[in-house]
Amino acid sequence: MKSEDPPALLFLGLCPAIAVSVRVIDALWMSAGVMLVLLLSGLAMELLSRESSGNEARHSFDRGSPAARWMRALVVTSFLTASFEAGLLALAPAASAALGIYAPLIAVNCLVLGRGMPGTHNLPTRRTVVGLLGRGIGFAASLVAIALVREALGAGTITLFALGGFGGTIVIPMLVEQPLRALGFAGGGLLCLGYLVAVSRAISRRAAANPAGGEAAQ
Amino acid sequence: MSWAAIILTFALVDNVILSRLLGVWPAAGARGGMRAAAGVGGFMAVLMAGSAVGGWALDSQVLVPLGFTLLRTPAFVFLVASLALALQAFNGRFLPSFLRVTGVSIPEIGINTAGLGLVLIATRGEYSAPESLVAGLAAGAGYFLVTAMMTAIRERLEVEPVPRALKGFPLQLITAGLMAYAFMAFDRAFLARVLGG
Amino acid sequence: MTWLVGLCLLPAAGWGVFLFGTPALIVLAVSIAAAILAELASTLPFGRFTLRDGSAFLTGFIVGLLMPAGAPACVPAAASAFAILVVKQSFGGLGRNWMNPAMGGVVFALLSWPGPMSQWIAPKGGAVQGAVMPPLEALRAAMAGPGAKETTPLAILSSSGFTFSDLDSQVLGWINTHVFSPMGISLPPGTFDVLIGHVAGGIGIVSVPLLMLGAWFLLFRGIIRWHLPVMYLGTFAILAAVFGGLGSGNGWFAGGPGFHLFSGSLVLGAFFVAPDPVTSPMTNKGKCIFGIGLGTLTFFLRFFGSLGDGVAASIVLGNCAAPLLDRWTSRRVTGTQGGAA
Amino acid sequence: MTYPTKLPRGGVDPPAETLVPRDSGITNAAVPSRALIPLLQHSGKPALCLVKPGDRVKEGMLIGNADGSRSANVHATIPGIVVEVGEHCLPTGEVCTAVAIELGGEFETSGKPRSRREWESLSRLDLLERIRRAGVVGLGGGSIPTHLKLAIPPGSASSIFVANGVESEPSICADDALLREKPSDIMEGLRICQALLTPARTVIALGEQSEDLVPEFERLVRQKGIKADVAVLPSRYPHGHEQLVLAALGSRSPAGEQSATVLNVATLYAIFEAVILDKPLIERVLTVTGSPVSHPRNLKVRFGMGVRDLLEECGGLSSGAAKIVMGGPMRGVSVDSLDLPVTKVTSGIVAFEGLAARPHAELPCIRCGSCIEACPWNLVPTRLFKLVRIGAAAAAEREGLSSCTECGCCAYSCPSRIPLVAVLRQGKHALRGSDA
Incomplete structure (x- = not known):
């Protein structure tokens, strides 16, 4: 597993969050949290590194020794996560209870995802933001996909935000009486993640095999 | 909870990897042999025990009296991160193969998820200091058991013609998933009957 | 070879179908068909045709045998599909999976559908009144309940209102009067039912004598070695005998292992599923340790656990540890010195 | 009479088709009209050719000189004219130079009684020289030049010397036939080896099927005053192998140290012929068996004889034959053409019916152990x-x-x-x- 290529990091960061992907709504909240913290911590790191280094040339994301950069990332991410938790508690206590111990773990997810942004040394902030955004969306897409599979098959329902008369849960008639409840358990999460990683690896391998379809023939 | 209940809960019923899905990467992704697996297990046991007790101390003595409960997350993240780095520096020689093998400085973050997760479980469960210590060690033992089993399975699968897309990390996840189903035989009702009986 | 194992299971399956009628036949057919379809779906696109080795048929057959006759069709189908697709083919097909596919499927079904997995059907001519339940489930229910307990499981059952078939009472009545009365002992009611397997329960695991018939053939032909079954059943019997009674407050040495040994799932697990060469340790020493481990696990999960009757769960747990066992037991000196002759 | 102390584990018991009748003895095969003698009939470097097409050779004349120490002499097995010296393929697939000799001229030596030369007074080096000159190699399957095996550093003595009469492959009974026909000569060969190795313990290991020979050998041991005991070992394949025979006799030969030596009884007979009868190694006893063979039996065959002529000699093959194997049924090499010559390495020729030879589809490994x-x-x-x-x-x-x-x-x-x-x-x- 090459350490720095994005897909590896993505799935690495996903591991703890899978425990929450039993219902789609929890997955949505979790992805929202991760994306929020990821973006803000990226921005904060960018500003901090530029601020502390005075007016030298374009400053690298990892100003100072790795340990210093590492500590700064730790501080920023954990405080942002704490604030997200507080916000979530106020905004949607039910969601906060559902996330449980996995809300604080967003800090670790973001450390993983924010880690080793390729080529951020001398790039304008816009590029780092796009990079982080890409990672965040990748994380959210994977998590919600797994949550969809697990909840639809595992419980026969899809729970979303209760908007007005919508009531929040879509019931799949046939499945709801005898759903594959085993998918809802921890084991199901690991299986879905395993197959998701396999599928994404197959796709990226096939994409690498013939980049634009046409020229692969030389 | 009686001691036996704590040990069985954290080792088998609420196994850190299989039911809490924490620290999956070091157990599933690592490539070293059985020795590396033993290294990871030992490292995790010490880390979790230390962070559980540290978490208890931090939480009950500092945060709750001062009312900074919102600061729990940063405090715990710092606690576990520093503990992990300290342990890594302390037994670097004991564990070099594992860190070099995966070549990623991420393991201490991966390990953090388990450490941090355990701290949160311990503090939310209102365990006392000795109970947290025992819980940490039991969780470490459970972690080591699952890591050893997955390493033995991975060594066996390395020489088999496995489907290409699934080779390596995805297959370890599926192995962990099947193991999680197997470990669901140890559920709370089973624990209650065994200890109650 | 796997076709032979399938053949050995036929008598037990035949008895199940005779006892429970067409629902049993449907369940068996559905689980075998699902297994074969799943195997085809996962190997044909890769250009491999692997139905000839008979492992898909055997997996579907065993999954069907462990199902209750009343299970709705989707349960065996999903269990077999899960067994083949996830537990076997994801690892590369026959010989490369580390968990027994049939047992993986059954555990998946037990976890997902506890309700449908206990829809038992009364056997032909069996006891009609009262909830239709296999003797083992009834015993567990009775033991969990409060109140004074007799010593042997059969006594517990009859005292808790579990009625046996009238065929059983006629046969026992005849035997007790003619054969045993001079010797002054009389068989408790239900012995005939349990021995012959004239009770409710999983399709294939009702009648132990027929299962033993197949098991003896397997041992005789050398398809399985004696180490694993003997150790497994031996350990379980000892533990059940010594600690069996504790759960129901009868004190020590009151477990009544005979009754448990005559629950078909234990015999099916010990002779047909656990010694599956792919997922059990390779060396004889490994098989012995594996057997002892399975015995203890089955004892705990059966007397205290809640996932079915403990056999499926303990074999799956044992499979997790089998590769570890293989590593430890293969620690022997590698080869004598000296190169070619 | 001793029995094995520790039975080695493993091995298999294939249904040995003992088609060769027990007391059918050894029949001398007909002399081949054309002999193709490869110069590599041993483990090590091939011998250097001394003849060129057109030369006239006598029976037993040296035609290939040993090239260096790990090599062995090769002799002409029939008198005649060298027709061709060229590259030929061996049963094991290697290619080496081989000498083709067309039969001609009369036989001076074979068939006539040979004088027995005295050997007790010879020094070790002279004895080894006689064995080396005769081109004697291990006939039990190892085919290591025997003078290398018997040469031990002066002054040291080997701890155990075993005359290995246990069959190395199932359904091959050449050794058993030789034990029945030439026990006293083999004992002579044994005495020569004892003189060379001065072993602390000497054992004559017999397979289970030749157990009835034990009294005969014990009589010979007493009569010739040899310090040796006779052991009967299980003839389960591959327990005729050197290492396992030593293991069965309870003395494990630590790798490298030259304290244990095992020689096949056929090799001992070849040593007897070389040292006492001054006859080079030009023929050996081998078993031709297998259900398609009409008269399976043991034959003393001269090297260079084609497999085709040998099979004709045994009454030819029935139609069912699908595979011919040179060597034993377990380790033998199946041959693609019947013109391959018999060499010092060939311990037998086994023919297989259609069913046994049909290659089966390979199934994946089910880890049965x-x-x-x-x-x-x-x-x-x-x-x-x-x-x-x-x-x-x-x-x-x-x-x-x-x-x-x-x-x-x-x-x-x-x-x-x-x-x-x-x-x-x-x-x-x-x-x-x-x-x-």
């Missing part, structure tokens, strides 16, 4: 097979691939019909290729 139980060397063939198959030969080497003697027990006992020996042999070649 039968190969582990069968392997006499405590190896784990299934793991070695998988390591070699994914190209990790070095890892296989660490797990004992070099101890594999390709005895074939694992391949024989594998229910999935996996060609374990073929793949392990490739692994060993890959290793040898990488080391060389």
